[in-house]
Amino acid sequence: METKREATMNVVPYVIGILILLIIPLFLSTYWVGLMIRFLIFALFAMSYNIVFGYTGLLSLGHAAFFGTGGYVIALLHLHYNVSLFWISAPFGVLVAAFIAALFGLIALRVSGIYFLLVTFALGEMLYSLAWNVKWLNSRGMQGITGIPLPDLAIPGLTIDRTWYYYLVLVLFIISFVLLNRFVRSPLGVGLVGIREDESRMKAVGYNTWLYKYIAFVISGAFAGIAGVLFSYYNYFVSPKHLGIATSFLPMVMAIMGGLGTFLGPVIGALVLVFVENLASIVSPQRWPLILGGLFVVTIIFARQGIGVYLWDLFTKVRQHFAGAKSREIV
Amino acid sequence: MRWFIINMLNGVSYGMVLFLIASGMSIVLGAMGITNLAHGAIYMVGAYVGWTIAVKWGATFGLGLLVGGFFAGLVGLVIERGLLRHLYKQPNEQVLLTFGFVYILSNLCLWVWGGYSRAPFTAGFLDSSLEMFDFAYPKARLGIILIGLLLGAGLWWLQDKTRLGAIVRAGMDDKETTMALGINLERAFAILFFISSFIAGATGVIGAQLTGVDTELGMSVLLLGLIVIIVGGVGSIQGALLGGILIGVLDAFGRAVFPQFAMFIMYVTMIVVLIFRPTGLLGRKI
Amino acid sequence: MQALKVERLSKQFGGVSAVNRVSFSVEVGERLAIIGPNGAGKTTLFNLINGQLSCTEGRIYFYGQDVTSLPTHSRAHLGQARAFQIISLWQKLTVLDNAMLTLHGTKPHRFRMLRPTKDFKEIFNQAVETLRTLDLWEKRDEPVKNLAYGEKRRLEIGLSLAMQPKLLLLDEPSAGLSKEEGSDVIALIKNLKSDITVLMVDHDMDMIFEVADRIIVLHYGQIISDGTPEMIQRDQRVREIYMGIER
Numbered sequence: 074m075e076t077k078r079e080a081t082m083n084v085v086p087y088v089i090g091i092l093i094l095l096i097i098p099l100f101l102s103t104y105w106v107g108l109m110i111r112f113l114i115f116a117l118f119a120m121s122y123n124i125v126f127g128y129t130g131l132l133s134l135g136h137a138a139f140f141g142t143g144g145y146v147i148a149l150l151h152l153h154y155n156v157s158l159f160w161i162s163a164p165f166g167v168l169v170a171a172f173i174a175a176l177f178g179l180i181a182l183r184v185s186g187i188y189f190l191l192v193t194f195a196l197g198e199m200l201y202s203l204a205w206n207v208k209w210l211n212s213r214g215m216q217g218i219t220g221i222p223l224p225d226l227a228i229p230g231l232t233i234d235r236t237w238y239y240y241l242v243l244v245l246f247i248i249s250f251v252l253l254n255r256f257v258r259s260p261l262g263v264g265l266v267g268i269r270e271d272e273s274r275m276k277a278v279g280y281n282t283w284l285y286k287y288i289a290f291v292i293s294g295a296f297a298g299i300a301g302v303l304f305s306y307y308n309y310f311v312s313p314k315h316l317g318i319a320t321s322f323l324p325m326v327m328a329i330m331g332g333l334g335t336f337l338g339p340v341i342g343a344l345v346l347v348f349v350e351n352l353a354s355i356v357s358p359q360r361w362p363l364i365l366g367g368l369f370v371v372t373i374i375f376a377r378q379g380i381g382v383y384l385w386d387l388f389t390k391v392r393q394h395f396a397g398a399k400s401r402e403i404v
Numbered sequence: 405m406r407w408f409i410i411n412m413l414n415g416v417s418y419g420m421v422l423f424l425i426a427s428g429m430s431i432v433l434g435a436m437g438i439t440n441l442a443h444g445a446i447y448m449v450g451a452y453v454g455w456t457i458a459v460k461w462g463a464t465f466g467l468g469l470l471v472g473g474f475f476a477g478l479v480g481l482v483i484e485r486g487l488l489r490h491l492y493k494q495p496n497e498q499v500l501l502t503f504g505f506v507y508i509l510s511n512l513c514l515w516v517w518g519g520y521s522r523a524p525f526t527a528g529f530l531d532s533s534l535e536m537f538d539f540a541y542p543k544a545r546l547g548i549i550l551i552g553l554l555l556g557a558g559l560w561w562l563q564d565k566t567r568l569g570a571i572v573r574a575g576m577d578d579k580e581t582t583m584a585l586g587i588n589l590e591r592a593f594a595i596l597f598f599i600s601s602f603i604a605g606a607t608g609v610i611g612a613q614l615t616g617v618d619t620e621l622g623m624s625v626l627l628l629g630l631i632v633i634i635v636g637g638v639g640s641i642q643g644a645l646l647g648g649i650l651i652g653v654l655d656a657f658g659r660a661v662f663p664q665f666a667m668f669i670m671y672v673t674m675i676v677v678l679i680f681r682p683t684g685l686l687g688r689k690i
Numbered sequence: 691m692q693a694l695k696v697e698r699l700s701k702q703f704g705g706v707s708a709v710n711r712v713s714f715s716v717e718v719g720e721r722l723a724i725i726g727p728n729g730a731g732k733t734t735l736f737n738l739i740n741g742q743l744s745c746t747e748g749r750i751y752f753y754g755q756d757v758t759s760l761p762t763h764s765r766a767h768l769g770q771a772r773a774f775q776i777i778s779l780w781q782k783l784t785v786l787d788n789a790m791l792t793l794h795g796t797k798p799h800r801f802r803m804l805r806p807t808k809d810f811k812e813i814f815n816q817a818v819e820t821l822r823t824l825d826l827w828e829k830r831d832e833p834v835k836n837l838a839y840g841e842k843r844r845l846e847i848g849l850s851l852a853m854q855p856k857l858l859l860l861d862e863p864s865a866g867l868s869k870e871e872g873s874d875v876i877a878l879i880k881n882l883k884s885d886i887t888v889l890m891v892d893h894d895m896d897m898i899f900e901v902a903d904r905i906i907v908l909h910y911g912q913i914i915s916d917g918t919p920e921m922i923q924r925d926q927r928v929r930e931i932y933m934g935i936e937r
Contacts, residue, residue, distance in 0.1 A: 188682065191633060191634050195631055195671070198627050206664060206668075260801070260807050263794075264794070266783070270783065277771075277772050280763055281761075318623060322507075360511065360515070362511040363508055366504045370504040373497055373504070374490065
């Protein structure tokens, strides 16, 4: 079992991380704060995908459907009903995203393996097609919905600006992070790993594996919905693209680059993605998809465990070194 | 009556292109267990190369077809030999890898050929219409139907009748034993992947008549191929044919009757099949 | 009430009948061994009883309840536990994780989503207890794939027992084990309480004759003989089938 010293040492990086995230806006320009918002949103998106793919082992190719749905709900509430109150729009957005996941899960989980892949892909593209063609889902005269303002929190005396929005996103990110962390360590969460590793045995010892996969799928979709909700405010507009494969690809890349099936992997993957993307936009914006594709391919071939795992191993070695050094002093 | 025949021919010709796309994917999927998501991107590469040869440089359509197919085949070969074969027995990683190539290839095409789409093109001698009954119908589309049937027959023959097909099926079943029998499985896989990609590229040139040539083809063609496979069933030429023709015909009549919702016909068909026969109309029951 | 009753159970694969109209029943507490040459249908029979396969024909009654169309996980809740021919454990997970995951399977709070598994003290203690009994507590943090074959088998059977089953299905428990490890398995079966029914498949005749109350002989999917070990030993047909497979 863990010693008190080890348990404390485990919390340290998180505390440092939160402190850094809290202080950062004070030192950075709005541009960089915007990047940080993007990072947190994408990290959440990637973490949600990690549940269904990393932990449960289900390769879904349509995860953006839930992300985009969250965003579209916010956009539509504003466009057609003039609702900007965060406390109404956001929960509604997440609920609708979870509902879509519940619906899609019923269809997709009828099959497994490559069929599951095909089905999730096609369902996502179906939503993309809907968003493209149905007039009610678009601002007048364009593809997608624009003009989404930052959310109204109805806190007297507080006008939301980019920096305050960053803190809102950070708070929601931390809450989601904690919830997801508890989830993966809970009996149901551990059960998902059991399913990934040997579904047949899981059934033999009493687990209703379909139900577990379904729950994982819906929860995964719900958290993607949270990310989508936060994204629409940040991005000012949503487009059909945010429902389709181009966006579904992103959490896959992040989760794999960072370390699939590890908890922090997606966060690290998101960090890498957002900052390489930013770099590419300065140096060579038209080549970004090529860089992304190349980075992805290289990670799969050479660093299958993900950059995140490599860094974690490094951190563990450093920690052991310091813990060991201390005990040598005592002796 | 005329309306019916015209739309039927439209549907079948489009369906043939869909069939060719799906069958290329199916060969590799059924025989090697690899879901090649880059298939649409390879189609696109073939289309661009074919366009360059047949339109930009003014050579014959046939040459464009062959070179486009060949070049596409090479691309596929590079992906398989260079990268995919290291991921044997890791289906998830293989799928992801091929997907990464959609981005790479799409962006490369954008880099080389630029962002504006090319007009549909076809062979010179097909660029007119045939007098049928009381109307004229584009020869190009009839040509597509013919090529589709020929290629389809060839593929079926390859799958069921040749030694290559049998080798690959055996290798899928038990790699060690097959190799122990002295059969060069690696080479068979490479040849098969080349053939699949060649078909993709050639279809790109043939299908350019209907789908045009642009950098979004990587994704859009992939989507079409996957829907046809979902509907028709995985791993068989027959399934690809049935799925392709069915979707093609539904699409043609859909466009004629409710133009704005033509796309949905495909999705609705897909969902209906998924609900009642999740593994496709001609797919194996799991 | 009988622990298990199967009636005219059949399973066909294409044209082949792997299991062909098999009928028998098992009393509570009975130790029934199923033997037969390779390919006789023994594992298929287990797959039908435990639910991995659905039968083409026939019915299965477990403690009087018709379970023929129940999925495997429901049968586990009713009291079936199984050790597989090819050892079934989560190879990449630790010994302790394997124990916890197995024990949670039949507990209601396996659906809990917010508290870490270690918080469920009752299961945790049961896992500790089980591992100590199996002499595997020392290796609790080892991934199962690092264990010796005999240890893995011990763990698998031990965990099946920890599920407190009513029916224990053992598929070739002694396969790959040394003489000593084999006798551990024999001792384990002998020490089982009399309300646990044991159905086992094996090729080790010595073990079977020591442990079984009754033997059923299967050949090409059909029951050739059904009786006490002594009866089976004297049965001419059985001798013919086993010519050359004596141990």
